[in-house]
Amino acid sequence: MAALKFLDLISTINNEEFHMYQWIFFLDAFTDIDDREENKTNEFDPLVPRCFGKPENFDRFEDKFESLGRVEKRKLVVDVQEVKTQNELKSKAIRLSEEILRLSEVRCEPDMENIRNLLERDFLSP
Secondary structure, three states: OHHHHHHHHHHHOOOHHHHHHHHHOOOOOOOOOOOOOOOOOOOOOOHHHHHHOOOOOOOOOOOOOOOOOOEEEEOOOOOOOOOOOHHHHHHHHHHHHHHHHHHOOOEEEEOHHHHHHHHHHHHHOO
């Protein structure tokens, strides 16, 4: 859970060094999800989808031109302190993968209030 939170946070704050290498962890706009064969061993599978599963029912190009020029506020996806089951963790990981994939095609800026609240709750509250 801590690793997912870290990946969510570092992708949210638009760290350029992370964005250069986020393909190691997540699928991105250049990955052709539909044409990938499950059994190919020479294809690189990013870490999060390999461990938790690929995003389901996700059309990357939906509303592509409607969002042109608009800047979105990027909120954290992994916003809970703990999960009780493996399925909850898997659900959060897949949701984060979907959000990273969606945001690889739109402009966004971090929602600093959302980040501040999560950091205060997770690390500064007793």
